[in-house]
Amino acid sequence: MLSEFDLIKRYFRRARSGHAVLGIGDDCALLAPTPGMQTAVSTDLLIEGRHFFAGADPRMLGHKCLAVNLSDLAAMGAKPVGFTLALSLPGADPEWLEAFSSGMFALADQHDCELIGGDTTRGPLAICITVFGEIAPGHALRRDAARAGHDIWISGTLGDARLALAGYWKEIALDGEALAHAALRMHQPTPRIELGRALAVVPIAHAALDISDGLIGDLGHILEASRVGATLDVDALPAGPALAGQSLALRRRFTLAGGDDYELCFTAPASQREAVIATAAAAGTPVTRVGTIDAQPGLRLVDAAGKSLEMDVQGWDHFSGQ
Amino acid sequence: MLSEFDLIKRYFRRARSGHAVLGIGDDCALLAPTPGMQTAVSTDLLIEGRHFFAGADPRMLGHKCLAVNLSDLAAMGAKPVGFTLALSLPGADPEWLEAFSSGMFALADQHDCELIGGDTTRGPLAICITVFGEIAPGHALRRDAARAGHDIWISGTLGDARLALAGYWKEIALDGEALAHAALRMHQPTPRIELGRALAVVPIAHAALDISDGLIGDLGHILEASRVGATLDVDALPAGPALAGQSLALRRRFTLAGGDDYELCFTAPASQREAVIATAAAAGTPVTRVGTIDAQPGLRLVDAAGKSLEMDVQGWDHFSGQ
Numbered sequence: 001m002l003s004e005f006d007l008i009k010r011y012f013r014r015a016r017s018g019h020a021v022l023g024i025g026d027d028c029a030l031l032a033p034t035p036g037m038q039t040a041v042s043t044d045l046l047i048e049g050r051h052f053f054a055g056a057d058p059r060m061l062g063h064k065c066l067a068v069n070l071s072d073l074a075a076m077g078a079k080p081v082g083f084t085l086a087l088s089l090p091g092a093d094p095e096w097l098e099a100f101s102s103g104m105f106a107l108a109d110q111h112d113c114e115l116i117g118g119d120t121t122r123g124p125l126a127i128c129i130t131v132f133g134e135i136a137p138g139h140a141l142r143r144d145a146a147r148a149g150h151d152i153w154i155s156g157t158l159g160d161a162r163l164a165l166a167g168y169w170k171e172i173a174l175d176g177e178a179l180a181h182a183a184l185r186m187h188q189p190t191p192r193i194e195l196g197r198a199l200a201v202v203p204i205a206h207a208a209l210d211i212s213d214g215l216i217g218d219l220g221h222i223l224e225a226s227r228v229g230a231t232l233d234v235d236a237l238p239a240g241p242a243l244a245g246q247s248l249a250l251r252r253r254f255t256l257a258g259g260d261d262y263e264l265c266f267t268a269p270a271s272q273r274e275a276v277i278a279t280a281a282a283a284g285t286p287v288t289r290v291g292t293i294d295a296q297p298g299l300r301l302v303d304a305a306g307k308s309l310e311m312d313v314q315g316w317d318h319f320s321g322q
Numbered sequence: 323m324l325s326e327f328d329l330i331k332r333y334f335r336r337a338r339s340g341h342a343v344l345g346i347g348d349d350c351a352l353l354a355p356t357p358g359m360q361t362a363v364s365t366d367l368l369i370e371g372r373h374f375f376a377g378a379d380p381r382m383l384g385h386k387c388l389a390v391n392l393s394d395l396a397a398m399g400a401k402p403v404g405f406t407l408a409l410s411l412p413g414a415d416p417e418w419l420e421a422f423s424s425g426m427f428a429l430a431d432q433h434d435c436e437l438i439g440g441d442t443t444r445g446p447l448a449i450c451i452t453v454f455g456e457i458a459p460g461h462a463l464r465r466d467a468a469r470a471g472h473d474i475w476i477s478g479t480l481g482d483a484r485l486a487l488a489g490y491w492k493e494i495a496l497d498g499e500a501l502a503h504a505a506l507r508m509h510q511p512t513p514r515i516e517l518g519r520a521l522a523v524v525p526i527a528h529a530a531l532d533i534s535d536g537l538i539g540d541l542g543h544i545l546e547a548s549r550v551g552a553t554l555d556v557d558a559l560p561a562g563p564a565l566a567g568q569s570l571a572l573r574r575r576f577t578l579a580g581g582d583d584y585e586l587c588f589t590a591p592a593s594q595r596e597a598v599i600a601t602a603a604a605a606g607t608p609v610t611r612v613g614t615i616d617a618q619p620g621l622r623l624v625d626a627a628g629k630s631l632e633m634d635v636q637g638w639d640h641f642s643g644q
Binding site (some may be wrong): 123142 | 344347348349350351353357361362363364365366367369371372394395397398406407408438440441443444445446450452454455457459462465466504530531532596643
């Protein structure tokens with residue numbers, strides 16, 4: 001049986017990338033913040049059977065755990081610096097650890113984000129990552145910064161992760177290829193770091209968040225924090241490649257209230273439309289304009305013809321259920 | 323049923339203490355590091371049935387979860403700034419949440435340490451806190467800084483938490499009063515923040531860590547990181563008030579390899595003895611000199627008469643068991 005310390009040494013201690021003054025192996029890690037920059041911090045706890053299936057592929061799981069945290073940095077426009085990993089494991093399975101750590105480090109290396117410390121314990125499989133980033137004062141994309149008249153934008157596509165879930169749950173019949181495509185979006189979300197940073201640097205965008213619990217619920221947080229309303233063109237919402245082949249009703253439902261999308265929803269003045277498109281192209285991330293922020297509170301859904309839609313959908317809540 | 327957002331708002335969102343530029347409620351929290359200071363980071367994951375009993379008193383649990391993290395800051399000599407809380411709960415029980423958050427915030431307020439963000443989800447009871455502190459460059463008390471000839475010191479007392487466990491497990495017969503005293507040390511550890519900061523500021527101490535898995539194992543980390551050995555006077559180890567009334571054999575075993583002590587073990591040059599004692603008195607934390615760092619690798623245990631002891635004890639390992 002691997003000891004706790006051997007486990008850390010073998011799978012999680014690496015040659016230093018140089019962000020941390022002191023990395024894994026002491027009571028605390030030490031970071032030297034870049035002078036004048038603020039530190040952005042986010043934490044996410046993922047539980048087996050709740051956020052991922054029992055027996056989930058460990059390489060994809062390693063990717064996803066870090067991806068959902070990086071996605072929070074992206075939503076603030078922050079540059080990733082480092083992260084801590086607290087891991088509860090039923091046992092120390094070398095194959096699982098090798099795959100999990102490879103998946104996690106592959107994504108970490110893409111974003112030059114260093115594992116600086118952590119904790120391991122035996123227990124039900126649970127993974128808590130806390131991520132650190134840097135951003136210049138006043139540049140963070142905050143939920144309370146949406147203003148009436150601004151455009152609402154979405155990065156990438158929505159709904160494929162929810163479609164995969166529907167396939168797994170047999171809510172709908174999905175052929176093997178469609179499920180495979182959808183599942184990839186569920187298990188391997190892409191944190192929109194480059195886009196978030198580019199939108200914040202100028203700044204082009206004002207408010208932003210990452211869509212993790214379904215667009216309709218998450219956009220609601222922007223509206224509440226900014227004390228504004230919005231009109232959303234439901235048929236403009238970019239459906240994922242697998243979802244695009246499904247019925248209109250399903251496309252609407254899963255793009256609006258899917259969950260696990262990890263795309264950015266952001267607002268920007270209409271005067272910035274060309275800048276948004278150019279920035280997104282430079283970041284290699286497609287963006288779609290899907291609605292408008294209104295002074296009038298509440299969220300109004302309209303179809304492609306501008307006709308009002310009444311839909312009974314809501315975002316994901318971990319305590320009320322969906 | 324409380325929603326996730328109501329739960330956060332009701333129990334965890336508070337008037338701002340002013341450390342964070344942006345606190346709970348956005349994708350990330352934002353901290354403005356004090357210019358010239360380094361950031362110390364530590365994370366701990368506590369699992370029901372592993373780190374605390376099922377049905378543990380939620381107020382004491384709230385204290386303990388934060389205390390074990392603050393103890394890591396203390397061991398570096400860092401000043402607490404803030405923390406994130408990721409919480410997996412079987413359900414949203416208002417009474418439990420009220421008591422848990424009160425216990426946690428009472429300790430947080432003592433150390434002016436602000437809850438800046440978090441995550442809540444439904445699942446087995448698990449608590450992951452990541453804590454942030456500040457320290458001046460070069461002042462951190464590191465595990466690799468012990469030097470031959472230095473004294474080894476211990477704060478407070480050891481072994482009472484382990485004695486409580488022995489009482490709960492019926493390893494030994496403990497009367498109700500002794501168990502109550504011992505249990506208090508198990509459930510309400512005191513992070514030695516003031517002492518750690520005072521030892522680092524001058525600096526008086528060199529190496530330090532907090533004793534969480536038993537002195538013998540934890541001191542081993544200092545010896546390994548510093549490439550030195552040590553001689554420990556087993557009978558000089560300060561036993562907790564409840565343990566002090568037990569047999570010599572039990573006192574030796576539980577002070578050496580108890581676990582859950584959350585006291586500091588630190589090293590300092592012999593020339594600093596008076597300074598250590600004065601600093602400890604000013605911080606209101608008793609300290610005891612218990613041994614010496616040696617150039618020769620390995621840990622030697624001796625009794626009060628200086629006679630070599632052979633003892634089969636080891637520290638706690640979460641994967642090998644004890």
